[in-house]
Amino acid sequence: ETGVTQTPRHLVMGMTNKKSLKCEQHLGHNAMYWYKQSAKKPLELMFVYSLEERVENNSVPSRFSPECPNSSHLFLHLHTLQPEDSALYLCASSQAVQSGAYEQYFGPGTRLTVT
Amino acid sequence: AQSVTQLDSQVPVFEEAPVELRCNYSSSVSVYLFWYVQYPNQGLQLLLKYLSGSTLVKGINGFEAEFNKSQTSFHLRKPSVHISDTAEYFCAVSVRGLIQGAQKLVFGQGTRLTINP
Numbered sequence: 257e258t259g260v261t262q263t264p265r266h267l268v269m270g271m272t273n274k275k276s277l278k279c280e281q282h283l284g285h286n287a288m289y290w291y292k293q294s295a296k297k298p299l300e301l302m303f304v305y306s307l308e309e310r311v312e313n314n315s316v317p318s319r320f321s322p323e324c325p326n327s328s329h330l331f332l333h334l335h336t337l338q339p340e341d342s343a344l345y346l347c348a349s350s351q352a353v354q355s356g357a358y359e360q361y362f363g364p365g366t367r368l369t370v371t
Numbered sequence: 372a373q374s375v376t377q378l379d380s381q382v383p384v385f386e387e388a389p390v391e392l393r394c395n396y397s398s399s400v401s402v403y404l405f406w407y408v409q410y411p412n413q414g415l416q417l418l419l420k421y422l423s424g425s426t427l428v429k430g431i432n433g434f435e436a437e438f439n440k441s442q443t444s445f446h447l448r449k450p451s452v453h454i455s456d457t458a459e460y461f462c463a464v465s466v467r468g469l470i471q472g473a474q475k476l477v478f479g480q481g482t483r484l485t486i487n488p
Contacts, residue, residue, distance in 0.1 A: 260414070262414075287473035287474065289473070296480075297480070298375075298478045298479060298480050298481070299461070299476075299478040301475065301476065301477075304473045304475070305473070306473035311473055312473070312475065346414055346415070348414075348415075350473065350474055352473050358474065359405060359417045359420055360415075360417075360474060360476060361417075362407075362414035362415040362416070363414050364412070364413050364414045365413075365414050
């Protein structure tokens with residue numbers, strides 16, 4: 257595997273289900289990100305981890321719970337979601353450098369549908 | 372706070388014609404600028420970036436962009452497009468020195484480029 261991988265690629269879940277999205281990066285980076293991409297809206301940054309520490313939580317509802325067990329893996333735990341949470345969830349990684357001068361590398365995303 | 376505006380939500384172009392996708396940003400501090408492309412059913416891929424130095428930046432697939440500080444713009448151009456350039460294009464800005472070395476990107480709404488034969 258190379259780059260950033262995400263599983264599953266597609267997920268359909270009911271509002272009472274609990275599921276998890278997984279992201280893995282094979283680039284040796286130490287910062288990881290979750291984004292939400294909805295139709296007709298800009299990409300929304302949800303969470304940022306730098307050196308395995310959560311450094312940004314962008315006012316995301318508590319029904320979304322991130323976990324970063326090490327610098328290569330990132331999870332997004334989902335529970336009691338709403339239909340408006342249906343979207344493409346993108347994971348990204350980058351080097352953690354104070355200047356912020358590094359690009360982010362994105363995974364292919366998980367297409368989530370909440371029924 | 373930073374913001375990014377992509378002035379065109381959709382741009383239809385004929386194959387082999389030139390194209391320009393417009394991007395304006397607002398920020399009171401120095402920024403880094405990026406263009407990403409998203410092909411159907413894929414994540415985002417970096418096209419090019421401006422960090423410092425020459426204001427004309429060349430990227431992959433024949434794309435280039437010019438940073439204009441006075442107009443706070445970072446327009447993307449390609450002199451001759453191909454069918455394979457059909458995709459969604461995102462302009463993004465990052466502010467220096469934020470959040471413990473990680474990067475906070477603010478994206479524009481995206482421009483859907485459609486190449487017609």
